[in-house]
Amino acid sequence: MSSAVRVRFCPSPTGDPHVGMLRTALFNWAYARHTGGTFVFRIEDTDAARDSEGSYEALLHSLRWLGLDWDEGPEVGGEYGPYRQSERGDIYQEVIAKLTGGGYTYRCFCTADELTERRELARKEGRESGYDGKCRDLTDVQIEQFQEQGRTSVTRFRMPDQDWVWEDLVRGEVSFGSAFVPDFVLVRANGDPLYTLVNPTDDALMGITHVLRGEDLLSSTPRQLALHQALIELGIGSGVMPKFAHLPYVMGEGNKKLSKRDPEASFSHYERLGFLPEGLVNYLALLGWSLGGDVEFFSLEQLAEAFDVSRVNPNPARFDIKKCTAINGDWIRALEPNDLAERIVPYLVTDGTLPAGPTQEQLTLLREAVPHISTRMEVLSQAPGMVGFLYAGEPGSKPFELDEADAQKLLNEAGLEVLAAARAALDGLSEWTTTSIEEALRQSLIEERGLKPRLAFGPVRVAITGRRVSPPLFESMELLGRERSLERLDSAAR
Numbered sequence: 001m002s003s004a005v006r007v008r009f010c011p012s013p014t015g016d017p018h019v020g021m022l023r024t025a026l027f028n029w030a031y032a033r034h035t036g037g038t039f040v041f042r043i044e045d046t047d048a049a050r051d052s053e054g055s056y057e058a059l060l061h062s063l064r065w066l067g068l069d070w071d072e073g074p075e076v077g078g079e080y081g082p083y084r085q086s087e088r089g090d091i092y093q094e095v096i097a098k099l100t101g102g103g104y105t106y107r108c109f110c111t112a113d114e115l116t117e118r119r120e121l122a123r124k125e126g127r128e129s130g131y132d133g134k135c136r137d138l139t140d141v142q143i144e145q146f147q148e149q150g151r152t153s154v155t156r157f158r159m160p161d162q163d164w165v166w167e168d169l170v171r172g173e174v175s176f177g178s179a180f181v182p183d184f185v186l187v188r189a190n191g192d193p194l195y196t197l198v199n200p201t202d203d204a205l206m207g208i209t210h211v212l213r214g215e216d217l218l219s220s221t222p223r224q225l226a227l228h229q230a231l232i233e234l235g236i237g238s239g240v241m242p243k244f245a246h247l248p249y250v251m252g253e254g255n256k257k258l259s260k261r262d263p264e265a266s267f268s269h270y271e272r273l274g275f276l277p278e279g280l281v282n283y284l285a286l287l288g289w290s291l292g293g294d295v296e297f298f299s300l301e302q303l304a305e306a307f308d309v310s311r312v313n314p315n316p317a318r319f320d321i322k323k324c325t326a327i328n329g330d331w332i333r334a335l336e337p338n339d340l341a342e343r344i345v346p347y348l349v350t351d352g353t354l355p356a357g358p359t360q361e362q363l364t365l366l367r368e369a370v371p372h373i374s375t376r377m378e379v380l381s382q383a384p385g386m387v388g389f390l391y392a393g394e395p396g397s398k399p400f401e402l403d404e405a406d407a408q409k410l411l412n413e414a415g416l417e418v419l420a421a422a423r424a425a426l427d428g429l430s431e432w433t434t435t436s437i438e439e440a441l442r443q444s445l446i447e448e449r450g451l452k453p454r455l456a457f458g459p460v461r462v463a464i465t466g467r468r469v470s471p472p473l474f475e476s477m478e479l480l481g482r483e484r485s486l487e488r489l490d491s492a493a494r
């Protein structure tokens with residue numbers, strides 16, 4: 001196997017994909033693309049009780065949505081498949097047999113109660129409380145006795161007696177003393193292999209050269225180094241000891257680790273709110289990395305071109321939802337208006353602002369409206385609230401309604417007088433353009449009646465758009481058209 005970079009993203013399909021996990025996917029993808037290497041996507045679904053097909057689908061969807069294509073993995077295949085661990089059972093059995101044959105494992109008959117008891121005693125006596133190696137050297141007779149007692153056994157890995165040191169690509173030298181890495185379980189009593197076995201085994205079999213993953217897995221690395229060493233000695237896999245890079249924690253509010261349960265941690269939250277893939281991916285990259293200088297706005301292509309794992313910052317990164325949203329707003333404004341319009345459509349359909357198959361006319365109107373709303377938007381789901389008034393009352397759309405509180409506040413006696421004056425001023429307009437509407441209203445309401453702009457245009461805005469906050473008024477009236485604008489002034493005056 002060549003020395004080309006092979007990285008992997010290997011989540012377990014439980015629950016909704018979360019942003020910390022997607023940051024890991026992104027950095028692996030970027031490293032593969034930067035180095036011309038291979039991005040492997042593997043599904044670690046060995047826990048039937050917790051894994052779900054829905055979560056598996058959501059993982060694939062989230063990666064595709066973000067634009068992170070994989071070179072090997074589910075639905076794509078590859079030389080080292082299958083890429084779902086649930087389909088690799090036979091491979092693991094073979095590896096276990098070889099490890100056992102080579103003397104790298106032993107059967108451990110200790111019961112849960114015995115383990116707890118000894119752990120507590122060790123703690124009391126101030127000793128390391130990990131597994132004490134009690135079953136390391138059982139004789140055949142002892143094994144037979146345990147079996148006669150009806151005990152079941154797990155398979156433990158026999159840790160070599162050495163300290164564990166590696167040059168982490170993010171954290172520099174990391175070391176664990178031998179006493180802190182006790183013998184660990186590879187296979188459950190029922191024969192199910194555990195993460196401790198299957199993760200490094202697959203990394204070895206799939207020729208993974210670099211393991212970029214969350215810092216929460218740091219303490220599992222010595223065990224994985226030891227297993228890799230054993231696999232190399234047994235001639236299993238690529239023979240390459242992968243390099244490790246532990247990516248910084250992602251902290252949420254109050255400097256606590258972003259929890260899976262936090263709704264803002266889940267991918268679906270961002271999709272629902274109408275983040276752009278460009279915006280979310282841009283922000284995720286800033287969780288521990290930056291393009292250099294003060295540049296915080298960049299594309300996936302720029303990230304791939306510049307990404308270097310050695311420049312990942314080891315300090316915890318804070319997930320700042322305000323900043324994430326602001327960057328998304330910048331991306332919204334960076335899009336071509338027609339592209340933006342197209343991306344807004346599904347949000348208008350979901351909201352009931354547009355029917356499922358909008359007409360060409362409705363789409364043209366949206367394209368015309370987009371330049372007036374993009375400056376005020378940070379997420380796409382804000383669009384229905386901004387352009388809903390243009391479609392309200394049309395077949396397949398919601399009826400037009402005035403916001404109750406806004407109407408109460410602005411369509412009082414004085415407001416209704418303003419509407420009547422506006423109606424009169426607009427009635428005879430020869431052309432219906434933003435400029436002519438503005439001129440007519442300013443002339444009548446501000447110059448002739450001496451009103452302050454807020455008092456003059458506020459009631460008109462509520463009558464036309466239904467709310468106090470809307471896209472610019474005169475442009476909105478031009479877009480809505482003469483007939484419907486006058487109708488709305490009339491009906492608000494009633």
Ligand code: GLU
Pocket residue numbers: 010011012044199212213214217
């Ligand atoms: N399936 C593991 C997880 O989701 C992968 C850990 C790793 O990257 O090694 O935590």
